Amino acid sequence: MQGGAVQDVEGRHSELPATGEHGKRVVEFTTPRAKLIEEASLAIRADLAEFPKALAAYEALRSDPEALAHWDMSNYITMRKLGYNDHGRVHSFITGAASLAITELLLDAGVKPDLMESGVGDADDVYLTVILGTMLHDIGNQIHRVGHEAHGVTLALPILDRIMGPLYPDVFKRTKVRSFILGSINSHDLNPPPLTLEAGITAVADGTDITKGRGRKAFSLGSVDIHSISALAVDExxxxxxxxxxxxxxxxMNNSGGIFQVEEVLAPKVIRTPMRRYVELRATTRPEGDEQILSRVRLEGDHFVMDLEDGERVQVEVKDSQKKAQQAVVENLGIGGQRS
Incomplete structure (x- = not known):
């Protein structure tokens, strides 16, 4: 993606395990919960093998009883009370693995995240920031879905201080690194939009968790809506x-209905974050899937270009419902254009 434009990439690749070929991750949600967490954990450890602080932080987090309780209660509220997709342990581990894959690709390409660009820390600090911020991003849901980003910041503070204390004896540096983590948690759902590349990585990693396994549990619990159904249409x-x-x-996708997940969940998190300049996004349907409504979708700027089966090409604006809601609030309050 350059300036928000996504280009096609030739060819497809065979599926690899989470710890496979450098620079490639396949996220497939079709196996039992414990196995998903185990596979994600293996991928995370492999990515952090050369970064001692980040690895130590991850090992502390994955077994922290407070974090484990936060993930479980967040899942209880979102799935049992709201009928949403998974927001608990599986989601945190899967998105954690995805965030490290993205970080690795950025650093390999010579991109400097804000933590490095500002002089606060090095690559080890970046990986620590990304894994902690991403794995803790949804814990605020246990209080309420509304305002869960800010709730998450409050709940994460004691965990971060407990984990980071032994790793950063210098309180001055620890506080600075922690600020990047809190920013990632606070802006992962684009409300407000991320300002740092680290926060953008967390948001995009969160958006990649759209495959069928995540929607299957919500569907089985009786949540039959566009979110759960469209998630079942995304294979990997x-x-x-x-x-x-x-x-x-x-x-x-195994069915073009999965485009809802791409448009509503993933694309806005690419468009409205600092990751916009560094990401290509492509969605395709399997030829052997259900009736093919469309064969290919490309994100170009703020629009989707859809190639239909009959050869027609359609261009539509991405429906960023969160952004429109925020704009409506500003307009109704009559504060547009004023800044303090």
Missing amino acids: VVIEKGRTMPVLINVT
């Missing part, structure tokens, strides 16, 4: 090196 999400940009996110 592959994160790999792009041809023109550092990161390619390739979404494979």
Whole structure:
């Protein structure tokens, strides 16, 4: 993606395990919960093997009883009370693995995240920031879905201080690094939009968790809506090196209904974050899937270009409902254009 434009990448790649070929991750949600967490954990450890602080922080987080309780209660509220997709342990581990894959591709391409650009820290600090911020991003849901970003910041503080204390004896530096983590948690759902590349990585990694396994549990619990149904139409999400940009996110659907997930969940998190300049996004349907309404979708700027089966090409604006809602509030309050 360059300036928000996504280009096609030739060819497809066979599925690899989470710890497979450098620069490539396949996110497939069709196996039992414990196995998903185990596979994601293996991928995370492999990515952090050369970064001692980040690895130590991850090991502390994955077994932290407070974090484990936060993930479980967040899942209880979102799935049992709201009928949403998974927002608990599986989601945190899967998005954690995705965030490290994205980070690795960016650093390999010579991109400097804000933590490095500002002089606060090095690559080890970046990986620590990304894994902690991403894995803790949704814990605020246990209080309420409304305002869960800010709730998450409050709930994460004691965990971060407990984990980071032994790793950063210098309080001055620890506080600075922590600010990047809190920013990632606070802006992962684009409300407000992320300002740092680290926060953008967390948001995009969160957006990649759109495959069928995540929707299957909500569907089985009786949540039959566009979110759960469209999630069942997404077979896999592959994160790999792009041809023109550092990161390619390739979404494979078994039915074109999965485009809802791409448009409503993933695309806005690419468009409205600092990741916009570094990501290519592509969605395709499997030829053997259900009736083919469309064969290919490309994100170009703020619009989707859809190639229909009859050869027609349609261009539509991405429906960023959160952004429109925020704009409506500003207009109704009559404060547009004023800044303090």
